[in-house]
Amino acid sequence: MSNHSVTIDTASCIGCGLCAGTCAAHNIEVKNGKAKTILEDCVLCGQCTAVCPREAVTISGYDAKPIAKKGTVRLDPDEVLDVIRFRRTVRQFQKKEIPQSVLEQILEAGSLTHTAKNMQDVSFVVLDKEKDTVEQMAVRIFKRLKPIADLFSPMARLNKIHKHFFFFQAPVVIVILAKEKTNGILAAQNMEFVAEAHGLGVLFSGFFTSSANLSRKIQKALQVPKGKKVAATLVLGYPGVKFLRSAQREKPDVKYM
Numbered sequence: 313m314s315n316h317s318v319t320i321d322t323a324s325c326i327g328c329g330l331c332a333g334t335c336a337a338h339n340i341e342v343k344n345g346k347a348k349t350i351l352e353d354c355v356l357c358g359q360c361t362a363v364c365p366r367e368a369v370t371i372s373g374y375d376a377k378p379i380a381k382k383g384t385v386r387l388d389p390d391e392v393l394d395v396i397r398f399r400r401t402v403r404q405f406q407k408k409e410i411p412q413s414v415l416e417q418i419l420e421a422g423s424l425t426h427t428a429k430n431m432q433d434v435s436f437v438v439l440d441k442e443k444d445t446v447e448q449m450a451v452r453i454f455k456r457l458k459p460i461a462d463l464f465s466p467m468a469r470l471n472k473i474h475k476h477f478f479f480f481q482a483p484v485v486i487v488i489l490a491k492e493k494t495n496g497i498l499a500a501q502n503m504e505f506v507a508e509a510h511g512l513g514v515l516f517s518g519f520f521t522s523s524a525n526l527s528r529k530i531q532k533a534l535q536v537p538k539g540k541k542v543a544a545t546l547v548l549g550y551p552g553v554k555f556l557r558s559a560q561r562e563k564p565d566v567k568y569m
């Protein structure tokens with residue numbers, strides 16, 4: 313991100329100090345009625361550009377300008393809660409392709425998701441042609457581990473490691489890579505929301521994520537860069553199952569102090 317820097321146009325700046333007030337790094341000061349950055353070093357979170365009433369603050373080096381917010385984006389809390397309540401993991405998929413435009417929107421949701429220190433360390437591997445090959449690599453690992461799991465878990469004994477154990481013949485799998493796992497997981501959750509809004513069903517394949525992080529061979533096949541790991545694996549497709557009601561859950565376990 314070194315090709316970006318915060319620029320303040322002194323002609324348009326009215327010295328209101330809103331940019332300085334939002335800067336979490338305290339890296340902007342207002343002097344003689346004009347805002348200016350203190351250090352070059354910056355996490356480039358962009359809050360200063362987002363808050364400026366005069367578009368005086370910009371960050372150089374991006375292809376696109378910030379998008380002006382029209383009106384207020386309002387979500388109905390009950391509807392949001394229902395999206396969460398009625399979301400179910402999908403493991404049965406229709407043999408129907410996902411349009412590229414939908415896929416791109418899901419990926420955009422992932423890359424727009426906030427990251428710690430604005431690291432923007434999250435990247436995506438969309439498995440299409442290579443899906444079966446990497447799935448079979450994971451199948452081989454799990455087949456080797458299964459006898460050990462069977463010793464301790466009756467549930468493991470009940471389950472076979474079949475050849476679609478990880479991806480359930482879904483049309484698309486997105487492997488999310490990140491330096492900080494939390495960043496990748498947050499991206500995954502937002503991607504799931506957008507996928508659901510498009511009528512897709514989603515499975516978080518934790519088993520594939522574990523296999524990939526165990527296996528150099530899978531990491532090589534996925535071209536995982538040095539310093540990154542697999543944070544989450546999203547298995548996506550149009551659902552081949554319809555859920556009719558919510559699933560029961562424990563009440564919130566909360567302590568007020």
Ligand SMILES: Cc1cc2nc3c(=O)[nH]c(=O)nc-3n(C[C@H](O)[C@H](O)[C@H](O)COP(=O)(O)O)c2cc1C
Nearest residue numbers: 399400401402403478515516517518519520521559
């Ligand atoms: C991080 C994570 C990893 C998961 N990994 C798998 C997996 O590898 N295979 C699988 O069949 N389900 C997996 N699941 C699905 C959970 O089993 C499922 O969310 C849970 O049983 C609750 O069901 P629901 O999602 O329908 O509410 C995973 C879920 C999460 C959140």
